[in-house]
Amino acid sequence: MDFSDINFSLLIASLIVAATPILLAALGELITEKSGVLNLGVEGMMIFGAISGFIVTIETNNPWLGFLCSCIGGMLLASIFAVVTQIFRANQVASGLALTLFGLGLSALLGQSYTGIKPVAFPDMHIPILADIPIIGIILFQHDFIVYFSIFAVISVYFLFRNSHFGLIIKAVGENHDSAHALGYKVILIRFFTILIGGAFAGLGGGYLSLVRVPQWTEGMTAGAGWIALALVVFASWQPFRLLIGAYIFGGITLLQLNLQALGLEINVALLSMSPYLVTIGVLVFMSARRNKNSLDAPRSLGKTFFGL
Amino acid sequence: MKILKIFSLVLSTFVVSGVFASDMKVGFIYIGPPGDHGWNYQHDVGRQAVDEAFGGKVETVFQENVPESADAERVMTQMALSGADMIFATSFGYMDPVINVAKKFPNVKFEHATGYKTADNVSTYSARFYEGRTVIGHVAGKMTKSNKIGYVASYPIPEVVRGINSAYLAAKAANPNVEFKVIWIFTWYDPAKEADAAKTLIQQGADVIMQHVDSSAIMTVAEEAGVYAFGQASDMSEFGPNAHLTAIINGWAPYYVKRVQQAMDGTWKGGEQTFDGIGAGMVIIGNMSDKIPANVRKEAQDLANGIASGDIHPFTGPVNKQDGSPWLASGETADIGTLLGMNFYVEGIEGDIPQ
Structure with a gap:
C-alpha cells in the first residue's frame, strides 16, 4: 500500500468535476422548492437535458450551443410540469414522477441513433497566472466553464435569497402562498418561473454529464443522479452554500472510496459507498429531532397546490 | 425509485404482446437497455438471430431494464401468462426469480445466463x-x-x-x-x-x-x-x-438458435448446464x-x-x-x-x- 499513488490535488479537482452535475441539478431544485413547488422530475429533466445537449453538439460541433440546448431541453420538460401542476393543479408528486418516466423514455427514443458517437471536447479554461499556482492551481483554476459557472451560480442564488427583493418574493410564495397572494404577488406566475429555472439547471447538469463527464450518450446515463440531487436539497436544508458543501462531500466520498480501493486497501466498500446516504439520513434525523421553529427549514407551502387565482 | 420501476414495468409489459400467430413465442429479459453497446446489446443480437433463423415461425419479445428483484418474477410471470413458450433470463441476479417462476409454469422452458441453479424446465448457460x-x-x-x-x-x-x-x-x-x-x-x-x-x-x-x-x-x-x-x-x-x-x-446467437430449434423439435431438456468458450464461438x-x-x-x-x-x-x-x-x-x-x-x-x- 502506497499512498503516494494518490495525487490529492488531482483527487480534489476531479471531485469538483464529479459533483458538478448534481450540484447544478440540486441548485435548480432548490430554487423551485423555495417557491413551494416540489418537482420530483429532476432525473427526467436531467436526462432530457443530457440528450438535447448531446444531439445539438453532435449536429453543430459547438458544445456551447449544446449546453444552451441542454438548458432549453430541461426547461421544455419543466414547462410541461408547470402547466400540469400550476394551471391544471395536478398533484405535484405524481406529476413529478411521471415527468421522470417521460424524460427517461423520450430521451432513449431521441438518442437511439446517437450512441457510439463522441462529442467535440469542451475545453478547460486555465485561468492565467492563477492556474500556475502549485496545488491550488490544479484544484481550482484549471476547470471548464461550467464548473466555474456552477460555483458562481451558488453564490448568486445565495445573494438572491438573502439580499434581493425578488428573492424575498419567491420565499414569501413558498412560505405561505395565500398570504403572498393577498399581498398581490402572482403566485402561479412566480412558480412557473422558478419551475422553468429549475428545469434549466437540471438540464445543464445533464448536459454536463453527457458532454464533459462521461462524455458520450448512453441510455439511462444519469443513473439516479437526479434523485441524489433531490436528497441533497433536503440535506442542505435549502441553503445554497450547504448545498455546495454537500455536493462536494458526496463527490469526494465517492472518489476517495475508488482511490482507496485502487490502492488495495482493506475497506468495506459497501459501507463507504453507502456513507453519503447514511450522512443524509443522519442529518435529517438530527434536524427533525431539533424541535426549534425552523427545524427543517422547509418552505412551508412546499408541495401544496395553490387554489387561489 | 422503486415505485418508478414498478410503474415502468407495468407500462412496458403491455407493450410486449404480439399480434400474429406463430408456432412459438420466446421471451428475453435484459438487465439494461439493448442500446448499451455491451452485454445487453449482444443478447439482443442473439434474439435477432433467432428472429432471422426461424422467420415467422418464432416470435420473440423482450423486456429491457428489468431489475434483479421481485420485479423480475413479475415480468417473467407476465411473459409466461401472455403465451411465451420459452424465456431467456440474461443476467446472474435473475437466478432465484427464474426458479420461482419456473415452478409455477412447468410447461414453459427457461434458460438462465451465468447462474448455477437448474430445474426440470430450467437450464443454464454461460460463456467461459x-x-x-x-x-x-x-x-x-x-x-x-x-x-x-x-x-x-x-x-x-x-x-x-x-x-x-x-x-x-x-x-x-x-x-x-x-x-x-x-x-x-x-x-x-x-x-x-x-x-x-x-x-x-x-x-x-x-x-x-x-x-x-x-x-x-x-x-x-x-x-x-x-x-x-x-x-x-x-x-x-x-x-x-x-x-x-x-x-x-x-457470441450468444448460435446457442440461442440451437436451443430454440431444440425446443421446437421437442429435444430441449432442462437441468443442462452449458459452459462454452472460444472453441464453441x-x-x-x-x-x-x-x-x-x-x-x-x-x-x-x-x-x-x-x-x-x-x-x-x-x-x-x-x-x-x-x-x-x-x-x-x-x-x-x-x-x-x-x-x-x-x-x-x-x-x-x-x-x-x-x-
Whole structure:
C-alpha cells in the first residue's frame, strides 16, 4: 500500500468535476422548492437535458450551443410540469414522477441513433497566472466553464435569497402562498418561473454529464443522479452554500472510496459507498429531532397546490 | 425509485404482446437497455438471430431494464401468462426469480445466463469469458509501460473474480513486473461511475484499463487520457479508436438458435448446464488494433487458438491462492466446480474481495 499513488490535488479537482452535475441539478431544485413547488422530475429533466445537449453538439460541433440546448431541453420538460401542476393543479408528486418516466423514455427514443458517437471536447479554461499556482492551481483554476459557472451560480442564488427583493418574493410564495397572494404577488406566475429555472439547471447538469463527464450518450446515463440531487436539497436544508458543501462531500466520498480501493486497501466498500446516504439520513434525523421553529427549514407551502387565482 | 420501476414495468409489459400467430413465442429479459453497446446489446443480437433463423415461425419479445428483484418474477410471470413458450433470463441476479417462476409454469422452458441453479424446465448457460480474459490479459501485460493495469469490476461474484484471476495470470506471465489495481463499483451499468473509476485508476498510474462492467464509458475515458482499454462484450472501437486494443465479444446467437430449434423439435431438456468458450464461438476475440505490435498480436492469436483447441488451459498450475496456500500443482488444471464457485484471488493480486 502506497499512498503516494494518490495525487490529492488531482483527487480534489476531479471531485469538483464529479459533483458538478448534481450540484447544478440540486441548485435548480432548490430554487423551485423555495417557491413551494416540489418537482420530483429532476432525473427526467436531467436526462432530457443530457440528450438535447448531446444531439445539438453532435449536429453543430459547438458544445456551447449544446449546453444552451441542454438548458432549453430541461426547461421544455419543466414547462410541461408547470402547466400540469400550476394551471391544471395536478398533484405535484405524481406529476413529478411521471415527468421522470417521460424524460427517461423520450430521451432513449431521441438518442437511439446517437450512441457510439463522441462529442467535440469542451475545453478547460486555465485561468492565467492563477492556474500556475502549485496545488491550488490544479484544484481550482484549471476547470471548464461550467464548473466555474456552477460555483458562481451558488453564490448568486445565495445573494438572491438573502439580499434581493425578488428573492424575498419567491420565499414569501413558498412560505405561505395565500398570504403572498393577498399581498398581490402572482403566485402561479412566480412558480412557473422558478419551475422553468429549475428545469434549466437540471438540464445543464445533464448536459454536463453527457458532454464533459462521461462524455458520450448512453441510455439511462444519469443513473439516479437526479434523485441524489433531490436528497441533497433536503440535506442542505435549502441553503445554497450547504448545498455546495454537500455536493462536494458526496463527490469526494465517492472518489476517495475508488482511490482507496485502487490502492488495495482493506475497506468495506459497501459501507463507504453507502456513507453519503447514511450522512443524509443522519442529518435529517438530527434536524427533525431539533424541535426549534425552523427545524427543517422547509418552505412551508412546499408541495401544496395553490387554489387561489 | 422503486415505485418508478414498478410503474415502468407495468407500462412496458403491455407493450410486449404480439399480434400474429406463430408456432412459438420466446421471451428475453435484459438487465439494461439493448442500446448499451455491451452485454445487453449482444443478447439482443442473439434474439435477432433467432428472429432471422426461424422467420415467422418464432416470435420473440423482450423486456429491457428489468431489475434483479421481485420485479423480475413479475415480468417473467407476465411473459409466461401472455403465451411465451420459452424465456431467456440474461443476467446472474435473475437466478432465484427464474426458479420461482419456473415452478409455477412447468410447461414453459427457461434458460438462465451465468447462474448455477437448474430445474426440470430450467437450464443454464454461460460463456467461459475467462478464456477471453486470458488473451486480453496477455496483451495488457505486453502493452503496459507503467506496469500498472487497472481493472473496473462490478460485483464480487465468481464470474468476475474468475476473470480477474485469469487476466492477472496471463498478464503476469507476459510481464513479471505487472501489478493489478482493482476497483469494485457494485453496479453493472452506470456510465458516470464507471468513468470515475477509470479516471481514478489512470490518475494512480494505470495505463491499460480492463473492465467487467457493461457500458462503453471507460473506453471513452481511456481515449481521452491516452491510455489503452478493451471492449467489453462488444467491439467498442468506435468509442476509442486509439485506445481500443481488442474486445471480448459474446457470441450468444448460435446457442440461442440451437436451443430454440431444440425446443421446437421437442429435444430441449432442462437441468443442462452449458459452459462454452472460444472453441464453441461463445467467446470471440475481436479485431486486434495495429497499436499492438505484430509479434504480440500473433502470441495472443496463438493463445486463443490453443485455448480453443483445448491445448492450453488458462488455469494451469503451479498457481497459489492469494494467501500463499497452494491451489494447483504444476501441470494441474482447475476443475469446473472450483471455477464456477471461485471466491479467492490468486497469489500476487493485492487487496480483498469485498464480501
